[in-house]
Amino acid sequence: MTAQRAGRDGFGQAMMELGEENEKVVALGADLAESVKVHYFAEAYPERYFQIGIAEQDMIGTAAGLALSGYIPFTTTYAVFAAQRANEQIRLAVCYNNSNVKLAVSHAGLTTGEDGATHQALEDIASMRAMPNMTVLVPADASEAYEATKAAAEYQGPIYLRLGRTPVSELTNGVGEFKIGKARKMKEGKDVTIFACGIMVERAVEAHDILAKKGVDAEIINIHTIKPLDEVAVLESAKKTGCVVTAEEHSIIGGLGGAVAEVLSEKFPIPLKRIGTQDTFGESGPPEELLTKYGLTAEKIVEAVEEVIEKKNVMAVSSK
Amino acid sequence: MQSVETLEKIAKRIKRDIIQLTAANTGHPGGAIGAAEIFAELYFSRLRHNPKNPDWEDRDRFILSNGHICLALYSSLARTGYFDVEELRTFRKINSRLQGHPSREDLVGIETASGPLGQGVSIANGIAMAQKLKKSDANVYCLVGDGELQEGQIWEALMTSAHHKLDNVALIVNWNNIQIDGHVKDIMNIEPIDEKFKSFGWNVINIDGHNLSEVKEAFDQFEKNEGSPTAIIAKTVLGNGISYMENKAVWHGQAPSKEQAFQALQEIGETDFGSDLILN
Numbered sequence: 297m298t299a300q301r302a303g304r305d306g307f308g309q310a311m312m313e314l315g316e317e318n319e320k321v322v323a324l325g326a327d328l329a330e331s332v333k334v335h336y337f338a339e340a341y342p343e344r345y346f347q348i349g350i351a352e353q354d355m356i357g358t359a360a361g362l363a364l365s366g367y368i369p370f371t372t373t374y375a376v377f378a379a380q381r382a383n384e385q386i387r388l389a390v391c392y393n394n395s396n397v398k399l400a401v402s403h404a405g406l407t408t409g410e411d412g413a414t415h416q417a418l419e420d421i422a423s424m425r426a427m428p429n430m431t432v433l434v435p436a437d438a439s440e441a442y443e444a445t446k447a448a449a450e451y452q453g454p455i456y457l458r459l460g461r462t463p464v465s466e467l468t469n470g471v472g473e474f475k476i477g478k479a480r481k482m483k484e485g486k487d488v489t490i491f492a493c494g495i496m497v498e499r500a501v502e503a504h505d506i507l508a509k510k511g512v513d514a515e516i517i518n519i520h521t522i523k524p525l526d527e528v529a530v531l532e533s534a535k536k537t538g539c540v541v542t543a544e545e546h547s548i549i550g551g552l553g554g555a556v557a558e559v560l561s562e563k564f565p566i567p568l569k570r571i572g573t574q575d576t577f578g579e580s581g582p583p584e585e586l587l588t589k590y591g592l593t594a595e596k597i598v599e600a601v602e603e604v605i606e607k608k609n610v611m612a613v614s615s616k
Numbered sequence: 617m618q619s620v621e622t623l624e625k626i627a628k629r630i631k632r633d634i635i636q637l638t639a640a641n642t643g644h645p646g647g648a649i650g651a652a653e654i655f656a657e658l659y660f661s662r663l664r665h666n667p668k669n670p671d672w673e674d675r676d677r678f679i680l681s682n683g684h685i686c687l688a689l690y691s692s693l694a695r696t697g698y699f700d701v702e703e704l705r706t707f708r709k710i711n712s713r714l715q716g717h718p719s720r721e722d723l724v725g726i727e728t729a730s731g732p733l734g735q736g737v738s739i740a741n742g743i744a745m746a747q748k749l750k751k752s753d754a755n756v757y758c759l760v761g762d763g764e765l766q767e768g769q770i771w772e773a774l775m776t777s778a779h780h781k782l783d784n785v786a787l788i789v790n791w792n793n794i795q796i797d798g799h800v801k802d803i804m805n806i807e808p809i810d811e812k813f814k815s816f817g818w819n820v821i822n823i824d825g826h827n828l829s830e831v832k833e834a835f836d837q838f839e840k841n842e843g844s845p846t847a848i849i850a851k852t853v854l855g856n857g858i859s860y861m862e863n864k865a866v867w868h869g870q871a872p873s874k875e876q877a878f879q880a881l882q883e884i885g886e887t888d889f890g891s892d893l894i895l896n
């Protein structure tokens with residue numbers, strides 16, 4: 297296993313390079329520069345880094361102003377303070393204006409850990425996904441966060457870039473190319489599809505290996521772009537395997553599971569099970585223990601897979 | 617630069633448009649009418665802009681933070697040539713570019729969408745920062761309502777403007793002491809406004825917002841000021857010049873009947889600028 301890095305580290309690295317490559321890239325901070333790893337950029341390009349203080353709503357509006365003047369601003373804060381505290385600013389100044397703002401957020405999900413429920417965004421994907429003009433990216437590891445950051449700078453329009461706090465294994469490096477809106481197949485399989493995003497991609501790959509030992513051939517698809525969802529990839533895989541499990545570090549309401557369920561229930565209804573938090577807040581604790589307590593583990597994915605395969609088999613028998 | 621006399625006529629022209637476009641329809645006439653002189657000075661005299669090249673990079677920007685008074689803006693845009701005056705008639709109708717609150721994506725000349733209060737100063741700051749980065753000497757003018765100062769984001773943004781020394785930002789406070797539920801003083805007092813701005817590091821100028829000489833002088837002072845943003849506290853009368861409308865909160869968001877509109881047009885008086893629109 298390669299060295300573990302967090303999504304925010306890939307972001308910090310990409311921002312440093314973007315500072316050099318593209319003079320239109322600017323960054324804004326709300327007193328969390330080091331936490332979101334934008335401090336390297338801030339030190340290297342002080343004239344293009346704007347400290348706004350603990351004022352996220354103002355930061356989003358200011359970023360919109362910069363974007364409307366031709367710059368490519370990356371705002372940096374925690375997920376709860378952007379998607380949730382500044383929700384209406386994102387709706388008006390960013391999405392309704394279709395301004396070219398990139399909302400880079402770290403500390404999303406349970407792995408924010410000891411800070412507890414107040415700081416663990418578990419509803420942010422749902423609210424960002426519902427906004428017209430918004431693109432939602434949830435990279436699986438540091439190298440994908442790096443690629444997503446670079447792609448976000450190239451892309452014209454609002455982007456929500458959800459970065460993790462805790463280190464995860466490098467999985468995506470060398471697995472095809474990163475393209476916004478294009479799902480990444482991590483493992484080819486035929487019995488079940490596991491759609492995962494963020495840190496749950498690593499758990500999905502673990503689940504794949506457990507399932508392989510049990511004789512189940514699981515397909516693992518990394519949905520790094522929740523919106524626009526790669527419907528072609530979702531449908532293609534669902535039609536091949538006939539049953540689906542989704543896994544995300546987010547509520548099962550409105551996130552990746554919601555997005556996949558929406559598409560499949562309309563276009564190809566098959567057994568589906570969503571892994572995520574069950575309409576609940578998190579709590580303080582070490583990240584791994586929290587993931588276990590709230591059911592965000594490879595083992596839970598395996599259980600869900602066995603459940604949907606069972607349903608698929610029952611349906612196959614009853615339709616004969 | 618236009619003379620005060622000419623701008624007074626233009627302000628009347630804007631007021632007539634506002635009355636005619638809200639008559640027997642919907643919209644927010646009171647605040648818009650009270651700000652007519654400020655719009656006359658900005659769009660017809662002060663702003664460095666080119667309606668035929670609205671995306672000109674070095675243009676001055678105007679940000680309407682209190683988007684509900686957009687009729688004054690739409691009238692100003694149409695009558696400076698951003699779009700045909702006839703299109704004003706589509707205001708608030710289906711398929712119109714003239715939305716109930718401004719939409720940048722729909723209408724030429726709109727720098728940002730607005731309506732939900734408290735957001736304009738932040739956006740103005742971002743534009744101002746961009747001009748400084750680009751070494752452009754373009755200015756950013758932002759209008760806010762007085763009740764709007766109750767929004768917390770305003771004060772976040774006021775700190776940002778001063779902290780980043782955005783002396784290319786002029787904020788005009790349309791101080792008419794009226795908001796939807798009544799008098800600003802009674803709903804949630806914001807006074808003393810000038811002292812608050814001063815303590816936040818702003819260059820503050822108090823004026824009568826209907827006196828075009830004072831309006832001009834305030835913007836001249838802003839252009840000379842260096843190192844700090846400028847707040848122009850403009851005392852205005854909601855529905856100024858229309859007897860039944862003046863200082864009455866109900867006219868924040870109520871449209872006049874046809875009879876009331878005719879009376880208002882008589883009280884405003886004729887102008888020699890262009891043909892009047894017919895009533896909706």
